[in-house]
Amino acid sequence: MTVPPSTPRGGRGGRPPETIDPRDRRRLAESPVSMRRVACLFRPHARTVVVVTVLIVAVSVISMAQPFLLRTVIDDALPARDVRLLLWAVGGMLAVTVVTQLLGVVQTWLTTSVGQQVMHGLRTDVFRHLQRQSVAFFTRTRSGEVQSRLTHDITGMQSVITSTATGVASNVTTAAATALAMVALSPRLSLLSLLVVPPAVLLTRRVALLRRDITATRQRRLAELHSQVEEGLTVSGATLVKTIGAADATAERFAATSTDLIDLELRSQLAGRWRMATMQIVFAAIPALVYLAAGFPATSGGMTIGTLIAFTTLQAGIFRPLMGLLDVGAQWVTSMALFSRIFGYLDLPIDVAPPTAPVAVQHDRVRGEVRFEGVRMSHDVDAEKPTYAVDGVTLHVPAGTTLALVGETGSGKSTLAGLLARLHDPQSGRVTVDGIDLRDLDPTDLARIVGVVSQDTYLVHASIRDNLLLAAPGASERELWQALEAAQVAALVDGLPDGLDTVVGARGHRFSGGEKQRLAIARTLLRNPRVLVLDEATSALDTETERELQQALDRLMAGRTTLTVAHRLSTVRDAEQIAVLDHGRVVEIGRHDDLVRRDGRYARLVADRAPAEADRTLAA
Template identity: 60%
Template structure:
């Protein structure tokens, strides 16, 4: 089975995110395994039944049976080697029996060849089973996490999700291909070796049973010391890697250069690197001590057996061939016996590994496809908020309360108000990024909760202030919206979004990599990529969430022109701080504290002299102040 370790941190609950954990074998060669407290805590918090784990292996039970049969066969065939060796030493060589010698030598070669072939076949089958289980778990978990609501990703660190999908699932393969097969091989080897040793000499077997336990105890003691030193080194190494990741990423470099903190970061890195010196030396010495101890043990045990074979009281006429064969058998007993002593620890670690995976697989899907989705084709785009209330999980107050709004197909609804007034939350209910607590959001009279998520995503497009780009080519970023889009369709969308000329100025045009998070592009250019993606999808309802608020005036005008092209003939819901961008909207709704204070056209709201009129006057004063500052 497999074990996992966390460097320098206690594991946090999945809801809040925990440190990334990398699975590793429970104990190495000669290494004792100890129950990881994090594994014990994981199982206490999220118990997992062996029946459920067994269910993962059930479809592959025949292959697993073949694997176990091959392991048993390989171990059994391998036990013939010491007996053939005894036959050669005791009979073939002393008696110059060439025929017997040839038979024994041929059988020795055949045994080696058979065990080698069986080993290759066993690895192929076991790896295949492990990969199939890993593939099934990985795809199931990825698909399940894709269905989680935004709240899950707000609560959970990205590193935790990545760790589950990579490290923990990779450990599943280790359970099948390495740990489980190793445990089966260890059992077979130990049992078979003891039987063969008894058949060769029961006296030497008794001596071995007395000598081996203290030898194992000494080896484990030294290995525990090495584990402690290695754990400290791994913690320091994790700190070193963390500094590298933070300081040498594109964002870290930008921050260091703008803050002038490069020298301080270099000094900090130097201190951490210097601390690795003593730990590396100690780790190497601990490893050398472990190897030295193992060497002494491996030399001492055969020496004691030779002594026993040479003393009249214990030899009982033992032949040289028997002694050589017995020593070979006993020499191969040490490591599998130590492996069996760690089975309990390995079982805990492996069960915890599955527990972490099942913990995420068992997360409820709060926003899911309806059981019987309503057909949703030929969407006109009429949007209605019917007495909508929404409260974030765990919050004490409503983010949106009793909102009723209508926007006709092809119309334009503008949501304005101060930061935190509920504009973005209200708009997020249309594409079902959240579900209403009460009331309903309807498109063409159909509650969005009754529509298949894929159909809703095709009908509603969102362009937000922060446009996320993949670390891929421009074309691939655009095709993320529509994988089957042709080059001509991509170019047409880019032209409409005022992006084509920008792309053609790049070294490789549409095949140019945009860089990590789109750093090759400016904010306005990233926005235009997002607009082009939206155009490719051709949604009937468009949500513009402060899509230009972070841009300068020149860039804003260019992006606004592109947005105007996108909005033509579509129902548009715009969230804006700059009121000049929404003055021509069909309906302007002013929100405060999640409630609609007033709604109407720009002219109507100015004439009413209410909240919108005050916002308009304040916005004008700010713009005049900015203009005066720039002129000065």
């Protein structure tokens, strides 16, 4: 049986039974799930599923022998003092228990194995599919939603497999076998049970629903409490709280949520006690009615004591499968909603699709000549009148030279750089390296040819060594230190107590901006790309740190084709070409001195930014 993370579920044992979440109904209405597609997930495990079904039926049938053996003990073996019969009956009872438990263990092992394998396939398929999505997908999608699909939803699939499917089969067979056994023991009392058991089951379910709403509210408040902990006690959250002076307000909000939980917990526990009390009354009343009926000659039908005890045992056991079958509708909708959410991600079209027949590349022969040929790119391509971030750009960057992109914010510089790294594809035109369209290159080959160093350096929460090995898993210790030396960060790493094994912290918070950038440069150096994209790599740094980092960048750029995006004109003055962008179009192109003499857009940018850059230099 499956539920969303914040929704309680139930049955006996203090948990309320399931109701259908309206969100699941809406999801299925919008994105219905084909049963054929669900069945395909289990096709590789068809034999195991058949074996599990057989085991479920076998356990239900074998367990029905227990009350008949109990009747034999009470009615025959004990009154007649027949030790031999008593030993056989008691041994049979023990054997039934041992066999059903062993079969239950095998069933659990098989269903869990199937569930884990299906989960593994779905999890890896979704992860790989999302990895192939363009950056635009991650820009418009909350990271928490992606994580929820990969963890909560897919984890819920195991419950679908191990509880929903097997639970329905088990409950049906158990209820049917129990009902037949009850009729075999006493048709008259079975008729009484048909009148009493269904209302008792429905009453028990209705009482349990009273607790569901309280528990659901408590779960939501707990989720809010967890969110407040995550927001206030992480590196970024704690920094924000301290810098804006929101510590008291945050603490008060946390305290208010915690206070609400006290009241909800009290109400939940009291509701649970009323539920349990009602259930106990119901469970005691039904056997009492059976005993009463058995005491009257008109209704007893000459029933023996053993038959009566066996019958009441069966009657008590029929509650669980009937309660489970009442939840089938909610289980079904919830399960299908989970499949719908997972399939929804698997069905996402890939904006930046890998080529079906990639062009073979010999990396030692790549020169790094880059061309943009009539490139147009819009981030809102589905709009009626899309706005183009890059509009008809044609540029040629000879191998081993540097092209700098300048312009006002929003002029299309980073979008153009992203096209070279194939973070997105143009709607028209093409981008080539050595005459090969990037769309015809295998993503692995492209990553070896084009290296990127951006302003937002990302370091995973692992050691320096692990971060470097992401770029070159087979790199030796010597190669790691050579890359660090070239990036002018070897001395820093060598001075750390754990050296290369130093953990960088969440997003590299242990290091300064300049240090993180140099580690990123070292990581890029390990890949030895022929084409380099520097997207605002030094814009967030102070002048002194920028000067030090620029020396590392100069080493990185040596002999490579480089596309540089920069706001600071000091970082682009020595470029062989400077392209000035305005609203996605190239309005000027040339060297620094030539563009200044033209007294055009670039000259105005220089004039506007020169005082600010001079102030930064003096401040340093």
